[in-house]
Amino acid sequence: MVVAHEAAELEQFARLPYVVYAQREAWWPPDINSEIELLSGRALIAAHLEMASFLAYRDGRPVARVSAVVNHRYNAHWNERLGQLIHFEALPDEDRAVGALLDRSLEWLGERGMRAARSGFAAFLDYPYAIDGYNDLPSFLMRGNPECYHRYFKNAGFYTEKGQVDYTAPLTQDTLQRYSAMVRAMEPAGVKLKSWRTFGFPAAIDAWTDVINQTFERHWGWNPISHAEVRPMLLPLQETAVADLSIIAEADGLPIGAVFSVPDLTMPLARLKPGFKLRPERGGGTRGALINVGVMERFRSRGVARAMAAMSYLAMASRHLRFAGYTLVLDDNWPSRRTAQSLGARVTNSFVSYRRDF
Numbered sequence: 001m002v003v004a005h006e007a008a009e010l011e012q013f014a015r016l017p018y019v020v021y022a023q024r025e026a027w028w029p030p031d032i033n034s035e036i037e038l039l040s041g042r043a044l045i046a047a048h049l050e051m052a053s054f055l056a057y058r059d060g061r062p063v064a065r066v067s068a069v070v071n072h073r074y075n076a077h078w079n080e081r082l083g084q085l086i087h088f089e090a091l092p093d094e095d096r097a098v099g100a101l102l103d104r105s106l107e108w109l110g111e112r113g114m115r116a117a118r119s120g121f122a123a124f125l126d127y128p129y130a131i132d133g134y135n136d137l138p139s140f141l142m143r144g145n146p147e148c149y150h151r152y153f154k155n156a157g158f159y160t161e162k163g164q165v166d167y168t169a170p171l172t173q174d175t176l177q178r179y180s181a182m183v184r185a186m187e188p189a190g191v192k193l194k195s196w197r198t199f200g201f202p203a204a205i206d207a208w209t210d211v212i213n214q215t216f217e218r219h220w221g222w223n224p225i226s227h228a229e230v231r232p233m234l235l236p237l238q239e240t241a242v243a244d245l246s247i248i249a250e251a252d253g254l255p256i257g258a259v260f261s262v263p264d265l266t267m268p269l270a271r272l273k274p275g276f277k278l279r280p281e282r283g284g285g286t287r288g289a290l291i292n293v294g295v296m297e298r299f300r301s302r303g304v305a306r307a308m309a310a311m312s313y314l315a316m317a318s319r320h321l322r323f324a325g326y327t328l329v330l331d332d333n334w335p336s337r338r339t340a341q342s343l344g345a346r347v348t349n350s351f352v353s354y355r356r357d358f
């Protein structure tokens, strides 16, 4: 096992998913350059992190990887000593190598005073593990990990800390009519809904950051984010459909809610085996997705989230998308789950995040 430092090791670390998912008909490959930027400490977010990336080999070939992270910003926000294990990937039937890898990474966190470790959720860094739909293309950003990951974590002493769900809504005539009514209901309430393009994209990025920081302040797993890191991440999307699908809600001229949505990114970003045809609800040019939504506390339970999502979904439908994701909701986040249900969405995938207390 090595702690990946050298350029060649970082490259091997970043490329391991290409081995793990080589046989998949459809999967989301990592962006190797941005991963190496993060691993080598050059990414903006790295200023908040202490990190070591472990790579396990067998017969000279990498078989498992994980990065142990002390996320100072997370720990200061929650007043916790929680370490995070991100980037976990492993080949099947590598129980011994994975056991050693996880033990070493947990030890590293323990040496830095951490009292627990989480794997499968860290803002902008890590996403939860799939517990179903293993052979489907997961929703954008979500993992489509092999089943054996659950055995690996359980054998290393982890337990399920949180469950999450991913929803899909069909954009039918019937639902689109209901969405129009949801949007119209905001007029008498004095709430204005604007796409990020109409609001002004750079200003919308800042408004989204402020709304999300306030509305997610007590949301499990979240940590505050800064304008400085979000601007360069989202600004390149200014001329894309994201500007038309993402929404800001205003009351008295101030942003009180925000939605960030993406078009179908399968064709530009996913890897599909030649000839493989995705089911339209999974992608291939037919499925957009709402990635997150927040409404300021004072304005909740007035239909604002539902109306923003409805406006986003109407914009998706006008771009010929036939399905819309409502991505990643905690099992016990009933306000958000009710919002998804009121949009006619149904749970299509389930996920978990793991934790081990030391």
Ligand SMILES: CC(C)(COP(=O)(O)OP(=O)(O)OC[C@H]1O[C@@H](n2cnc3c(N)ncnc32)[C@H](O)[C@@H]1OP(=O)(O)O)[C@@H](O)C(=O)NCCC(=O)NCCS
Pocket (backbone or CB within 6 Å): 215, 216, 219, 292, 293, 294, 295, 296, 299, 300, 301, 302, 303, 304, 305, 306, 307, 327, 328, 329, 330, 333, 334, 335, 336, 337, 338, 339, 342
């Ligand atoms: C989730 C959230 C965006 C909902 O915003 P909202 O504007 O209050 O939601 P809406 O008023 O549009 O309500 C939509 C549906 O959810 C229901 N709902 C809203 N708040 C609820 C609550 N506290 N308890 C139960 N149901 C609730 C509404 O009744 C409505 O369902 P209905 O049509 O069956 O009556 C808001 O609570 C929030 O910002 N939470 C913190 C951030 C967060 O968790 N975001 C989602 C992450 S996945």
